[in-house]
Amino acid sequence: MAQMLDDDPRIIEFDVRTDEMLVNMGPQHPSTHGVLRLVLRTDGEVVSEVEPHIGYLHRCAEKIGENLTHRQWIPYTDRMDYLAAMNMNLGWALAVEKLMKYQVSEKARHLRVLIVELNRIASHLVGMGAYGLDLGTFSPFLYAFREREKILDLFEEACGARLTYSYITVGGLTADLPSGWLVKCEAFLEQFEPIIQEYHALLTTNAIFVKRTANIGVMSPELAIEYGCSGPVLRGSGVDQDMRRDGEAIYTAMYDSYAFEVAVMKDGHYPRDHVYPAVPADAVLGDCWHRFFVRMLEVVQSMDLVRQAIDRYSACKGPLGEPLKLTEKMPAGDAYLETECPKGQMGFYLVSDGSAIPWRVRARSSSFSNLAVAHELCRGCLIADVPAIVGSLDIVMGEIDR
Amino acid sequence: MTMRGPGFLDQLDAAVPGAVVGRNLEAIDPWIDVAPERIADVCAWLAKSSPVRFDSLQCITAIDWFEIDPKKAAKVAWQPHTEMVYHLWSTAARVSLVLKTKLPRWKSDVPGELPEIPSVCGVWRGANWHEREVYDLSGIWFTGHPDLRRILCPEDWEGYPLRKDYEMPLDYHGIRGR
Numbered sequence: 001m002a003q004m005l006d007d008d009p010r011i012i013e014f015d016v017r018t019d020e021m022l023v024n025m026g027p028q029h030p031s032t033h034g035v036l037r038l039v040l041r042t043d044g045e046v047v048s049e050v051e052p053h054i055g056y057l058h059r060c061a062e063k064i065g066e067n068l069t070h071r072q073w074i075p076y077t078d079r080m081d082y083l084a085a086m087n088m089n090l091g092w093a094l095a096v097e098k099l100m101k102y103q104v105s106e107k108a109r110h111l112r113v114l115i116v117e118l119n120r121i122a123s124h125l126v127g128m129g130a131y132g133l134d135l136g137t138f139s140p141f142l143y144a145f146r147e148r149e150k151i152l153d154l155f156e157e158a159c160g161a162r163l164t165y166s167y168i169t170v171g172g173l174t175a176d177l178p179s180g181w182l183v184k185c186e187a188f189l190e191q192f193e194p195i196i197q198e199y200h201a202l203l204t205t206n207a208i209f210v211k212r213t214a215n216i217g218v219m220s221p222e223l224a225i226e227y228g229c230s231g232p233v234l235r236g237s238g239v240d241q242d243m244r245r246d247g248e249a250i251y252t253a254m255y256d257s258y259a260f261e262v263a264v265m266k267d268g269h270y271p272r273d274h275v276y277p278a279v280p281a282d283a284v285l286g287d288c289w290h291r292f293f294v295r296m297l298e299v300v301q302s303m304d305l306v307r308q309a310i311d312r313y314s315a316c317k318g319p320l321g322e323p324l325k326l327t328e329k330m331p332a333g334d335a336y337l338e339t340e341c342p343k344g345q346m347g348f349y350l351v352s353d354g355s356a357i358p359w360r361v362r363a364r365s366s367s368f369s370n371l372a373v374a375h376e377l378c379r380g381c382l383i384a385d386v387p388a389i390v391g392s393l394d395i396v397m398g399e400i401d402r
Numbered sequence: 403m404t405m406r407g408p409g410f411l412d413q414l415d416a417a418v419p420g421a422v423v424g425r426n427l428e429a430i431d432p433w434i435d436v437a438p439e440r441i442a443d444v445c446a447w448l449a450k451s452s453p454v455r456f457d458s459l460q461c462i463t464a465i466d467w468f469e470i471d472p473k474k475a476a477k478v479a480w481q482p483h484t485e486m487v488y489h490l491w492s493t494a495a496r497v498s499l500v501l502k503t504k505l506p507r508w509k510s511d512v513p514g515e516l517p518e519i520p521s522v523c524g525v526w527r528g529a530n531w532h533e534r535e536v537y538d539l540s541g542i543w544f545t546g547h548p549d550l551r552r553i554l555c556p557e558d559w560e561g562y563p564l565r566k567d568y569e570m571p572l573d574y575h576g577i578r579g580r
Contacts, residue, residue, distance in 0.1 A: 227528035
């Protein structure tokens with residue numbers, strides 16, 4: 001048997017060296033999730049070094065933030081992770097509220113949970129669909145966008161925008177939900193739940209997909225932590241950390257009384273709150289398949305959270321409360337807050353000199369740290385595995401370049 | 403959660419003598435003020451030997467304390483300087499820690515000479531890109547960084563955009579700037 005394998009032309013010999021070649025991937029390569037340029041140093045099919053070049057989408061959002069009041073900067077946070085703009089709005093709004101020691105009404109709190117968890121589903125659907133595209137299968141992308149469309153319709157009805165919402169703002173939300181919205185949202189969840197099994201059939205348990213992702217780009221938990229990775233990338237390596245549970249009080253208080261289990265492999269198994277497909281035999285903790293699977297679990301987890309939020313929001317009597325004035329002054333000081341966004345932990349740091357316009361604004365992007373580790377994962381892999389590894393990090397360039 | 407209590411600070415002081423020059427434990431995010439030339443030693447202790455291992459670097463920020471308007475500058479309480487802020491996180495203990503340090507705006511107050519601070523790349527490999535970004539946008543030179551060059555702006559960009567006295571170039575390769 002071993003003799004036969006040696007003669008197999010499909011087997012790539014990793015120890016034979018040929019001429020080195022520099023291959024340029026991007027910045028317009030479709031599988032790089034935006035304008036990312038990767039320079040690969042290759043030896044035949046084997047990649048010895050990957051160097052990402054970023055900055056093509058740089059708009060200096062931090063500098064713009066020094067010239068606008070805290071609420072005026074909300075639309076700029078939309079354009080960071082444009083696939084999960086609600087989560088970005090929330091991160092910035094909470095950071096300002098932390099500095100101001102401001103607490104939103106109970107109703108606004110539950111509405112925020114409802115909206116951001118719905119956006120998390122939409123973001124993970126794009127992550128899943130686009131990952132299929134990276135690996136050469138087109139259909140999951142269409143299935144994912146079919147459902148995402150319905151979430152965007154819901155958002156459009158709530159705030160008027162389909163991508164850059166600016167819905168959650170400092171001191172609350174810009175408007176309450178229109179009447180009948182919750183019924184439509186519940187109808188969507190009802191219809192969406194069985195479809196998740198379709199996604200599992202299309203990708204998670206698909207033999208070709210497993211072959212392309214299992215045991216590829218394995219990241220040890222130590223490496224992930226040292227690089228400051230977060231979100232599904234960190235949990236895919238088996239690190240039990242979720243800011244919704246472990247973060248600062250102002251953020252975790254939002255999820256008080258909500259029941260959810262962090263999507264991470266513990267004691268050799270994933271949470272058993274729902275029926276999930278079994279982990280394939282080839283998959284190793286920390287590989288591309290696990291990072292993808294954590295996202296799929298979070299879709300179900302967010303769906304549960306949306307249901308809980310609907311119940312709690314409908315039970316809240318009284319007004320939603322008005323957001324803060326555009327020119328509301330902030331106390332002098334600084335505050336840093338990290339929130340759990342779909343791509344990872346997004347941190348906002350703000351320094352104030354006592355006026356309504358921040359002295360310094362800093363956005364710590366999760367995709368930035370997640371992409372920084374790519375060169376470690378791609379060392380020694382095949383050229384065809386580079387899109388599989390970079391895609392499994394689920395990066396958004398708007399957030400990296402800011 | 404944040405690190406509170408003087409016990410931890412005493413241990414830090416004993417391990418890296420003279421590095422801690424100030425503290426503010428009452429702020430929203432309590433911070434420790436560190437001497438700039440000792441920042442890498444302090445970080446190495448916090449990441450490798452401290453009772454609470456700060457194994458992850460979340461963010462490095464440079465704040466330019468400089469007022470361009472001379473009228474306003476006469477009223478402010480601080481002298482012009484650059485402040486560096488390091489946000490650390492411990493995965494095991496789930497606590498954060500904030501380190502701050504003060505640098506001059508320019509080395510020896512000669513405009514154009516970048517202020518220097520030791521790199522923490524040797525402590526956390528993830529610091530590499532963060533320090534490149536701070537160098538690119540705020541103009542801080544990290545000594546001992548393996549590959550310090552611009553990351554977000556083009557390599558031939560001039561100036562450091564996040565400095566308060568930065569002026570947008572009039573022209574960049576034939577593209578009108580302002």
